[in-house]
Amino acid sequence: MPKNCNFIEKLREVGLRPTKQRVKMCEVLFNREKTFHFTINDLVKLLSEKMNQKISLATVYNTVHAFEKKGYLKEISIDSHKSYFDTNTSAHHHFFDEDTHELIDCDESDIDKINIRKNITGKKINSVEVLVRVASDNQTQK
Amino acid sequence: MPKNCNFIEKLREVGLRPTKQRVKMCEVLFNREKTFHFTINDLVKLLSEKMNQKISLATVYNTVHAFEKKGYLKEISIDSHKSYFDTNTSAHHHFFDEDTHELIDCDESDIDKINIRKNITGKKINSVEVLVRVASDNQTQK
DNA sequence: ATCTACATTATAATAATTCTAAACTATTGA
DNA sequence: TCAATAGTTTAGAATTATTATAATGTAGAT
Structure with missing residues (x-):
């Protein structure tokens, strides 16, 4: 059973459709030992460079905010110039x-x-x- | 002795030229009993509406940042969507x-x-x- | 397989902030 | 006092982060 199945299930549980893009983002964000802190920019870079996955910027914003609303991510205010997110909610x-x-x-x-x-x-x-x-x-x- | 003199002196002390705009901003920001929390937007509104002082937006940004660098103001990170400043440094x-x-x-x-x-x-x-x-x-x- | 509601996408729009270059002004010192 | 100059203000352009739009695509239900 590929590890994606977990993410598909988890997304479904909170009522988010497990689309290709969301599952890919889950892999990048949540397949980690330690919690991960990132900006939208970091994430887009990671997705395109490391994962070779071209996801529209709008989708990354939408999806990050969907994850946030469902409690998968938390926004951290540190720097008024950019938004940081944290996988530790x-x-x-x-x-x-x-x-x-x-x-x-x-x-x-x-x-x-x-x-x-x-x-x-x-x-x-x-x-x-x-x-x-x-x-x-x-x-x-x- | 008008109260502005204090601000002119204070500005000079930290090496900022006491221009008309800076002195006016000092009056708005520091002639208060309690500390004041504001966004750039709040400040521009205050200056134009209450003080009837038209100051270019760029100048307000410049001056707020100059005040911050000299320790007159402190930036507070709360909301990643706007910058708050605090007169309590x-x-x-x-x-x-x-x-x-x-x-x-x-x-x-x-x-x-x-x-x-x-x-x-x-x-x-x-x-x-x-x-x-x-x-x-x-x-x-x- | 088809339908429908939700997602994704490229692009345009908006908002906050910074940059630019010309005009202006406080300070210095002759 | 007055010019020189270094720092300041300004309007508007540029930049950056984010959100909205509207057309196309896709997951899940029937």
Whole structure:
């Protein structure tokens, strides 16, 4: 049984038609050990260069957003100039390497539980996320 | 002594020429009790509607970025679709109201100190910021 | 096999931001 | 004071990221 079958099933489960393009994108995004952080641009490049799969840019946008809506992907706000997505959809924190522009997931144990003392009346907390910006430690940095 | 003098001096101190446009923007941004969160769009509207000051869009971008570089403003990443700026340039956390798209500063006492257990070798921590997303608490929400 | 609803595609449209090059202005110092 | 000059503003063009459109294609149901 080829591994694609998993993706076909998973797509069907959430009500997304398992089209050629979506299955291909699943392979690129979810056949990984570690979580994957990417921009739409990264993904288009990966698909065309590594997978030799020409998918229209509009489809990549549509599909990424479909995946996001169905909980397969999560959008991360780090840089107002581009959208990052994360294959790890659980609530978790990030390190952001300002030298390489690389995102790194935090494990649960990396950051102690955040204690929030303030309450906004009539509002409930949807998420609490920490972003730790890091950069090169040497003296000669800019 | 008109209050503008302060801004003229301040601009000069950091090496920015105190032009008419910059001083006007200072008045809009920094003559406030509370910190101010805004997008470029908000600012352009404020300048033209409230202050009756027509400033070219390019100048608003230039000036906001000049202020940011000199530490007068801080950019906040919340929404990948627009850039928010904050007149509070110290390290601090935010609430983000997902209903109104409003940003609210946290006081020091609102969130306990964040304890980071992980170390990225060769990298130092530049900042640690928490974003708490809140939304309406009622049952009938979307 | 056929139908229908949903997907994909190329391309156009939009929105946010940056670039360009000409006109303008604050500062310097003769 | 006044010109020189270096930095600034401006309108508009260019660029980039993203979304909309409308025609064509395809998965799933009958």
